[in-house]
Amino acid sequence: MTSLVACVVRESPNLRLPLNLPSLSNLARLFSPRIAPWLDAAVVFDASGLDRAIGPPDRIASEVCRIAAEQGMAVRVAIAGRLTTAWTLAHARRGVSIARPGEEAATLASLPLDSLRSLGAGPLDSLRSLGLRFAPDLECLEILRRWGLTTLGDLARLPRGEVHARLGPDGVRLHQVASGEDECPLAPVDEPTRFHERSELEWPIDSLEPLAFVLSRLCDALEGRLARADRGAVAITTRLRLVTKTAHERTLHVPAPMRDARVIRTLILLDLESHPPGAGIDVVEIDLDVAPGRIVSGALFDLTLPSPEDVATLVARLSALVGEARVGAPVLVDTFDTRARALAPFVVRDARPASGSVRDSDSRTDPGRLSVRRLPLPVAARVTLEHGRPARVQPSARGLVGGPVTQCAGPWRSSGAWWTLDRRAWDRDEWDVELPGAVYRLAHDRASGSWSIDAVVD
Amino acid sequence: MPSLAIERLESALQARHFDHTLASHRRFVEGVARVAPTGWASLDAPLGGGWARGELSEIVGARSSGRTGLALATLAAATRRGEVAAYVDAVDRLDPVSAAAAGMDLSRLLWIRGPALTAEQARPAAIDDAVSKAVRAFDLVLRAGGFAVAVLDLADISPRVIRALPPATWMRLARVMDGATGTAGRDTAGLILGDAPVSRSAGGVSVRLTATGVWAGQSPQQHRLARLAIRAEIVSARHIQGALRVGA
Numbered sequence: 001m002t003s004l005v006a007c008v009v010r011e012s013p014n015l016r017l018p019l020n021l022p023s024l025s026n027l028a029r030l031f032s033p034r035i036a037p038w039l040d041a042a043v044v045f046d047a048s049g050l051d052r053a054i055g056p057p058d059r060i061a062s063e064v065c066r067i068a069a070e071q072g073m074a075v076r077v078a079i080a081g082r083l084t085t086a087w088t089l090a091h092a093r094r095g096v097s098i099a100r101p102g103e104e105a106a107t108l109a110s111l112p113l114d115s116l117r118s119l120g121a122g123p124l125d126s127l128r129s130l131g132l133r134f135a136p137d138l139e140c141l142e143i144l145r146r147w148g149l150t151t152l153g154d155l156a157r158l159p160r161g162e163v164h165a166r167l168g169p170d171g172v173r174l175h176q177v178a179s180g181e182d183e184c185p186l187a188p189v190d191e192p193t194r195f196h197e198r199s200e201l202e203w204p205i206d207s208l209e210p211l212a213f214v215l216s217r218l219c220d221a222l223e224g225r226l227a228r229a230d231r232g233a234v235a236i237t238t239r240l241r242l243v244t245k246t247a248h249e250r251t252l253h254v255p256a257p258m259r260d261a262r263v264i265r266t267l268i269l270l271d272l273e274s275h276p277p278g279a280g281i282d283v284v285e286i287d288l289d290v291a292p293g294r295i296v297s298g299a300l301f302d303l304t305l306p307s308p309e310d311v312a313t314l315v316a317r318l319s320a321l322v323g324e325a326r327v328g329a330p331v332l333v334d335t336f337d338t339r340a341r342a343l344a345p346f347v348v349r350d351a352r353p354a355s356g357s358v359r360d361s362d363s364r365t366d367p368g369r370l371s372v373r374r375l376p377l378p379v380a381a382r383v384t385l386e387h388g389r390p391a392r393v394q395p396s397a398r399g400l401v402g403g404p405v406t407q408c409a410g411p412w413r414s415s416g417a418w419w420t421l422d423r424r425a426w427d428r429d430e431w432d433v434e435l436p437g438a439v440y441r442l443a444h445d446r447a448s449g450s451w452s453i454d455a456v457v458d
Numbered sequence: 459m460p461s462l463a464i465e466r467l468e469s470a471l472q473a474r475h476f477d478h479t480l481a482s483h484r485r486f487v488e489g490v491a492r493v494a495p496t497g498w499a500s501l502d503a504p505l506g507g508g509w510a511r512g513e514l515s516e517i518v519g520a521r522s523s524g525r526t527g528l529a530l531a532t533l534a535a536a537t538r539r540g541e542v543a544a545y546v547d548a549v550d551r552l553d554p555v556s557a558a559a560a561g562m563d564l565s566r567l568l569w570i571r572g573p574a575l576t577a578e579q580a581r582p583a584a585i586d587d588a589v590s591k592a593v594r595a596f597d598l599v600l601r602a603g604g605f606a607v608a609v610l611d612l613a614d615i616s617p618r619v620i621r622a623l624p625p626a627t628w629m630r631l632a633r634v635m636d637g638a639t640g641t642a643g644r645d646t647a648g649l650i651l652g653d654a655p656v657s658r659s660a661g662g663v664s665v666r667l668t669a670t671g672v673w674a675g676q677s678p679q680q681h682r683l684a685r686l687a688i689r690a691e692i693v694s695a696r697h698i699q700g701a702l703r704v705g706a
Binding site: 305306307310311313314315317318321322326327328329330331332338341342343344346347348349366367368369370371372373374375376377379389395396397398399400401407408409432434437438439455456457458 | 498500501520521522523524525526527528530531541542549550551552553554555556557558559560564565566567568569570571572573574575576577578579591594595598599602603604605613614616669671672673675678681682683685686687688
């Protein structure tokens with residue numbers, strides 16, 4: 001594959017770094033991920049292989065000019081086999097310049113000697129980041145002019161050894177440029193590490209429905225950038241600037257890196273449904289924390305599990321329906337208080353069972369094993385005792401059956417948290433009692449003497 | 459879907475006379491994978507291996523009939539196989555300790571907790587709202603797909619409240635499960651837990667449970683509730699099976 005480098009230069013350069021991505025960089029990224037911008041005045045990108053997608057170098061250059069014109073930019077474009085040649089041509093000539101690989105020296109030959117000044121057109125550090133390692137010594141250029149040289153071709157025709165003997169390393173570097181040689185290859189910059197999109201609205205948005213359209217546009221842009229960088233979002237921060245000049249900020253943490261624009265938009269919308277902004281929205285910003293993209297390897301015989309994107313969306317929808325604190329995976333609480341219940345975030349792990357392969361017999365539970373249904377708010381009960389044991393239970397709730405106790409077992413004493421100053425301390429006796437039609441787990445609070453039904457054995 | 463992928467692979471292998479290499483997996487696909495075992499061996503046999511996936515079945519029983527135990531056993535069996543399951547708890551009755559004791563991998567269970575209500579004495583409007591949200595949550599879970607078992611716990615809710623739901627509710631859920639609205643719910647066995655029959659899809663079954671407590675120990679110190687003696691009656695569109703004794 002022939003190596004090609006393209007250089008795009010603005011006709012009226014803006015040397016200040018804009019706050020957002022330079023638009024020349026965006027233009028270059030449409031053609032190649034390997035780009036090296038110089039402020040917003042010029043950009044160099046690797047055009048190798050584009051001939052198969054677009055066509056020969058002149059077609060590539062025309063395409064760059066066409067898209068730049070569509071975006072409102074007037075540019076010069078040069079394509080060559082060498083970085084320095086493309087850079088020099090683009091700065092020296094208007095319009096499109098092409099130097100086919102191997103013809104760099106011939107193409108440069110007609111350029112005036114002053115074209116070499118473009119190598120020192122900006123801060124040296126910026127040029128170094130492009131792979132242009134030096135700024136030409138102006139004194140050298142003046143010496144060359146006094147020798148009667150007027151074009152780069154004149155310089156290239158001089159013996160390099162003689163140039164070195166008279167002008168030293170600076171002279172040799174100028175000779176290399178005139179001969180169409182690079183000192184080092186293109187050093188592309190990484191994608192910007194900040195994945196951020198912002199939209200200022202002409203009119204404030206008061207409801208979520210129109211906001212969905214704005215979010216779609218921002219999320220689509222972010223999805224493309226995430227895909228190019230092979231990254232996925234693990235935290236989504238949405239900042240809304242309101243008409244009241246206040247900010248409404250929400251951050252969502254997702255269980256696995258994801259980049260699907262629809263999923264991200266849905267998650268943001270569902271979160272904003274649960275936590276709506278207090279006023280109309282003027283500005284919408286989305287900021288993503290990213291991690292390397294997931295590598296998913298499909299398997300024919302593995303069990304089907306919901307994808308992390310589906311789970312995140314489902315949990316967000318369920319959270320919007322029943323509340324964030326009411327959705328998750330149950331966890332055992334480290335306490336002797338049997339009433340304690342808690343949730344952890346629900347995350348889908350791989351399909352492999354925790355303890356290797358599972359046989360049919362392993363996945364069976366003993367029928368008749370006791371399970372309880374916990375009453376979230378214990379129901380007070382009037383309990384009649386005989387010989388210190390419950391003989392009759394009458395719940396305060398009409399829906400629970402009461403009556404004489406046919407069997408009972410207990411008490412099992414339980415106490416804890418007596419060392420705390422809050423009201424979490426408990427000290428009680430628990431009983432299992434069977435009535436006609438139900439088996440209850442009763443609790444007798446030893447401090448207050450009250451009875452309650454904590455759970456139903458089921 | 460694995461089943462679809464396997465069908466394609468089998469077709470390709472059949473064309474090259476290599477289809478015998480997948481014989482063991484065909485049994486897996488057609489036998490075990492299309493049902494979700496209940497976790498009770500004595501009930502799996504008459505059910506043909508377990509609850510049918512892509513169908514809405516129900517577990518019916520009064521208080522202390524073992525209905526929660528059966529639901530937890532089904533969920534435990536699914537999570538132990540490495541699948542994920544969901545439990546839509548209309549009025550927040552799930553006991554994680556019982557679930558763990560049944561052998562459930564709790565991290566593979568999505569628990570959607572309804573409001574902490576005492577259904578037996580709460581305001582009717584609060585119960586109506588809780589049931590309505592539970593049904594919507596169940597619908598969302600089925601549409602998401604990928605869950606082996608999804609349980610909608612409506613036990614302890616008055617039948618009056620459940621009858622007040624639009625009749626199309628259950629038909630809509632059944633359509634989600636049979637794949638009429640996409641493939642999401644086809645691999646999920648849907649279960650409704652209730653005091654009285656609520657609804658089931660055409661291919662689903664109703665399992666009615668009754669139980670009595672089995673007490674052990676003679677002296678007051680040793681006396682304890684050991685287990686429930688459970689009897690199950692299976693009702694489906696095709697047959698009504700007599701009561702089975704599933705617990706000691």
